[in-house]
Amino acid sequence: MTTLRVIEIYASIQGESTRAGLPCTFVRLAGCPLRCRWCDTVYSFSGGEPMTIDEITDEIDGHGIGLIELTGGEPLAQPGAPELLGVLCDRYSQVLLETSGSFPIEELDPRVGVIMDMKAPGSGEESRNLWQNLEHLKVGDELKIVISDRTDYDWAREVVEKHRPEVPVLFSPVFGELEPSQLSEWMLADRLAVRMQLQQHKYIWDPEARRT
Ligand code: SF4
Numbered sequence: 001m002t003t004l005r006v007i008e009i010y011a012s013i014q015g016e017s018t019r020a021g022l023p024c025t026f027v028r029l030a031g032c033p034l035r036c037r038w039c040d041t042v043y044s045f046s047g048g049e050p051m052t053i054d055e056i057t058d059e060i061d062g063h064g065i066g067l068i069e070l071t072g073g074e075p076l077a078q079p080g081a082p083e084l085l086g087v088l089c090d091r092y093s094q095v096l097l098e099t100s101g102s103f104p105i106e107e108l109d110p111r112v113g114v115i116m117d118m119k120a121p122g123s124g125e126e127s128r129n130l131w132q133n134l135e136h137l138k139v140g141d142e143l144k145i146v147i148s149d150r151t152d153y154d155w156a157r158e159v160v161e162k163h164r165p166e167v168p169v170l171f172s173p174v175f176g177e178l179e180p181s182q183l184s185e186w187m188l189a190d191r192l193a194v195r196m197q198l199q200q201h202k203y204i205w206d207p208e209a210r211r212t
Contacts, residue, residue, distance in 0.1 A: 002080040005030040005048030006056060007073065011063040015201030017096065017115050017142055018168050024096075025063045027056060027088075029081065032074040034100055036123040038148060038174045044073035053080075053087050066093035076103035085112050102128035106136040114141040120155050122148035122174070137167045144197065148174040153186050160194060170197040175207060 007028040014024040028041070030048025051059075060068060068088050075081045076099050088095045089111040099105065101116040102125075108114065116133060119125040123146065137143060143165050145156040153171075160169055171194050173183045184196055 001052055002083050003050045003052050004056070004078050004080045004084060006051045007044045007048045009056065009059045009063075011065055013201060013204060014067065014069065015199045015204075016098075016144070016172070016197055017170065018195070019067065019094075019096065020197070020200050022067055023065050024067045024069050025060050025065045027060065027068065027070050027084075029070065029072045029075045029078055031077045032072055032100070033077055034074060034102060034119070034123075034125045034128055036100075036119065036125050036146075038123065038146065038177065040175070041071075041073065053084055056084065057087065057091060060088075060092070067096070068092045068094070069096040069098060071098040074100050074103065076105075082108055085109050100125075100128065101133050102130055104130060104136075105133050110138065114138075115144055116141065117144045117146065118159065120145055120147060120152035122152040126155075134163050134165060137165055139167075142168045142170060144170040144172055146172045146174060147183060148177050150186070153183065156194075157190060157192060160192065169194040171195070172197040172199065175199055175202050 007030050009027050011025050014020050014022045028044055030044055032045055086109045089109050096113045096115055098115045101118045105114050118129050147153050147156055173180050180198055
């Protein structure tokens with residue numbers, strides 16, 4: 001029987017992606033082999049309660065929300081994650097996966113909306129990017145790049161201009177480090193067709209709180 005290590009399952013407002021603002025149930029899996037400098041979920045790096053897929057869906061059902069996001073940590077670091085995603089797609093109206101882009105996505109259930117968080121140099125984890133993942137983004141997926149400074153911005157702009165992903169692209173300033181107004185000015189100066197993303201949950205609630 002497949003079990004996964006789960007940090008928390010909770011209902012919140014989706015703070016990111018083009019679905020931002022919608023009620024969403026989050027399933028946060030434990031573990032991540034990356035160490036992004038600005039990571040805001042370090043509490044997910046270890047631990048977690050072992051749960052079967054049935055136990056996970058029972059708890060999700062209790063929240064009564066059809067939009068589900070599997071997040072972490074890096075969810076795909078757990079071997080049972082693809083199976084869980086398939087079950088979630090069978091049961092709920094919309095399933096999202098937040099992944100670092102350092103694990104292959106091409107074998108995942110095609111009903112999953114992948115939000116791929118590519119790593120810019122300021123994260124310290126740029127070398128982890130699996131570039132071939134860009135070829136497997138499909139309708140319903142999104143590409144997100146977290147930006148901490150001008151170097152990251154230039155890097156992200158080059159990624160967009162070179163690869164021209166056919167999915168929404170989200171530029172997200174590191175909270176408390178890069179002013180959204182500064183990032184907006186850079187985007188406008190370049191007339192870049194990407195979407196500014198603010199982490200809504202950090203404006204609604206205490207930014208240190210465990211909500212994503
Ligand atoms: S991939 Fe995500 S969970 Fe892992 S260190 Fe980076 S930001 Fe944190």
